[in-house]
Amino acid sequence: MQRSLLINPDICTGCLQCEMACSFEHFGMINPSKSVIKVFEFHHDGRKVPYTCTQCAEAWCLHACPVEAIVINKETGAKVILEDVCVGCKVCTIACPFGTVNYNHDSGKVMKCDLCGGDPACALACPTGAITYVDSDWTGLERMRQWAAKTDSRPKAQA
Amino acid sequence: MNYVIIGNGPAGVIAAETLRQSDPQDSIVLIGDELEPPYSRMAIPYLLMGDIQEAGTYLRKDANHFRNLNIELLVARADKVDPTNKKVFLNNGKTVNYDKLLIASGSRPVAPPITGMNLPGIYPCWTMEDSRHIMKLAKKGARVLQMGAGFIGCIILEALASRGVELIVVEMGNRMVPRMMTEGAGGLIKKWCEKKGVKVFTSTKVEAIEKSGNSANPLKVKLSNGESLTVGLVISATGVRPNTEFLKGSGIVTDVGIKVDETMQTNVPGVYAAGDVAQAQEFYTGAQMVNAIQPNAADQARIAALNMAGKSARSQGTMAINVLNTLGLISSSFGQWMGVAGGDHTELVDEDNFRYMHLEFKDDILVGATSLGLTQHVGVIRGLIQGKIRLGEWKDLLLKDPTRIMEAYLARTQGSNFKFAA
Incomplete structure (x- = not known):
């Protein structure tokens, strides 16, 4: 059973534990600027929205990569950057219409959510349950797709 | 079905793989005129830097990739296409027959017309x-x-x-x-x-x-x-031009590049074009343009291959998206970065820190952008433009602070009480 991150912004307090856990998991340091999950704060209505890669089926990043440095992890379904293959050209960062692939100046490579190999640190760290890691069917994968489709500008294929 | 693809750059390779996914039996011949395995020109700067070896530029890292997919790699240059008899004439004197042809012959540098260009060095x-x-x-x-x-x-x-x-x-x-x-x-x-x-x-x-x-x-x-x-x-490095000369007399219509419709088909049924050589409809203006960038090559190749395989796929229009690293300064530009008639724009300039952001709007829709120093969530600019997301009150917020693109996107694509799977 494939699993997905389920994000419920309504119960996010903006504590940034997810960002800290993410940066620690991937870079061994507590530094939200290195996190690939990001909490956006909307001051006018007090909303906090954690946001990261949806591991979308279209995989724009993967298809745009000129050197095959983005692959699908067969167990988690995550689109994963192979750091030793990535040349740092950043084409994936402009190809992803969701804005969830970022360039890391320090490493000269790109970074994105890899679901931590199946045990996402952000979900573990979230104290309110705003971020959970659950079976994809159960999260309403369909709803995710609808949401993705709203902004989907890719060529429509009818097989 | 006999598929022939001229050009083994990203467009040719992705098309070949897409065709193979559609049918395990069809014959697929991929023609390229360089001796190396299919590689990425985009990776050459990193080769010059010494970050990677030549093998690091290869489009597919598994040496048996094409053999495993039963895609035949042919080292030759296409000299002529004869659509009447469905033949491609090669520079080695041989010909290949096709049922459906994809031209992904890419582009090549244009030498400026000055004396001395033939000197060594x-x-x-x-x-x-x-x-x-x-x-x-x-x-x-x-x-x-x-x-x-x-x-x-x-x-x-x-x-x-x-x-x-x-x-x-x-x-x-x-x-x-x-x-x-x-x-x-x-x-x-x-x-x-x-x-x-x-x-x-x-x-x-x-x-x-x-x-x-x-x-x-x-x-x-x-x-x-x-x-x-x-x-x-x-x-x-004074520019590139699509490789279309070998199509002279073939009846395949070319302008700057090879003219294609939204299925990537040329004026000749069964003959398609994709990537740097194709001149296709632009997303916003509808004008036909050559868009010589990697993501466009990947998109067009996939669309062409699906249609060649008898499926239906249409392009919603090609859009220029570019990202550039100039001695460590990252820049990007999208779509109608130069603006459109009747549109308006906002510009944020921080000269001392080399930060810059310029957004172009038509009504409350983002149509283009240029940025310097932006490396986080930059792709959402594409999402906003190609999604034609109505910005509503967020347009004014962006006019005041154009760096808030990611927030604008989230605010306008997710209502409150909305859960989503990431």
């Missing part, structure tokens, strides 16, 4: 072979002059600088990357390069190249500003 930076020549001459301390500061020129600057050469850049336009960046951004990139020790001449032409008589720097380059410079290597 002048190279474009386009093929693997070019990069080998450049690596031999661009040694530490060498004087290198680069003609052209467009997209490719700017990308290879960093590679050359990292090799420790003394760099001089000569660009005809009034700024760097004039066809991809606003005046403000191009000006800042020039300032950045000069700060990094690169000599940049803009609004300047190379008028001639001669032998200098000096063995260390055998080339003398005469500039339109009256200066003459002696250098050891000249890199010509």
Whole structure:
């Protein structure tokens, strides 16, 4: 059973534990600027929205990569950057219409959510349950797709 | 079905793989005229930098990839296409027959029309072979002059600088990357390069190249500003042009590139084109344009291959998206970055920190953008433009602070009480 991150912004307090856990998991340091999950704060209505890669089926990043440095992890379904293959050209960062692939100046490579190999640190760290890691069917994968489709500008294929 | 693909760059390779997914039995022949396995020209700067070896540029890393997919790689150049008899004539005297043909022959550098271009020590930076020549001459301390500061020129600057050469850049336009960046951004990139020790001449032409008589720097380059410079290597990066000449007389309609419809089919049924060589409808204007960028090649290849395989796929229009790293300064541009009639824009300039953001709108829809120093969530600009997301009250917020693009997207695509799976 494939699993997905389920994000419920309504119960996010903006504590940034997810960002800290993410940066620690991937870079061994507590530094939200290195996190690939990001909490956006909307001051006018007090909303906090954690946001990261949806591991979308279209995989724009993967298809745009000129050197095959983005692959699908067969167990988690995550689109994963192979750091030793990535040349740092950043084409994936402009190809992803969701804005969830970022360039890391320090490493000269790109970074994105890899679901931590199946045990996402952000979900573990979230104290309110705003971020959970659950079976994809159960999260309403369909709803995710609808949401993705709203902004989907890719060529429509009818097989 | 017999599929033949001319060109083994990203478009050719992705199309071949897409065709194979559609049918395990069909014959697929992929023709390329370079000796290397299919590789990415985009990776060449990183080869010049020494970050990767040649194998690191290969589009597919598994040496048996094409064999495993039963895709036949043919090293030859297509000299002629005969759509009446469905044949491709190769430069080795052989012909291949096709039922459906994809032309993904890419583009090649245009040499500027100046005297002396045939002297030794002048190279474009386009093929693997070019990069080998450049690596031999661009040694530490060498004087290198680069003609052209467009997209490719700017990308290879960093590679050359990292090799420790003394760099001089000569660009005809009034700024760097004039066809991809606003005046403000191009000006800042020039300032950045000069700060990094690169000599940049803009609004300047190379008028001639001669032998200098000096063995260390055998080339003398005469500039339109009256200066003459002696250098050891000249890199010509003055633009590229689609490879369409071999289609002369074939009946396949070409303009700048090969004209295709939204299924990537040319005027000749069963003949398709994709990537740098294709001239397809632009997303916003509807005008036909050649969009020589990697993501476009990937998209068009997939669309072409699906249609060739009898499925239905349509392009919603191609859009220019570019990202550039010029000596460590990251820039990007999207869509109608130059603005549209009746539109309006906002610009944020922080010259001291080389931060820049310029957004172009039509009504409350984002249609184009240029940025400097933006590396986080930059792709959402594409999402906003191609999704034609109505910004509503967020347009005013963006006019005041154009860096809030990610928030604008989230606010306008997710209502409150909305859960989503990430």
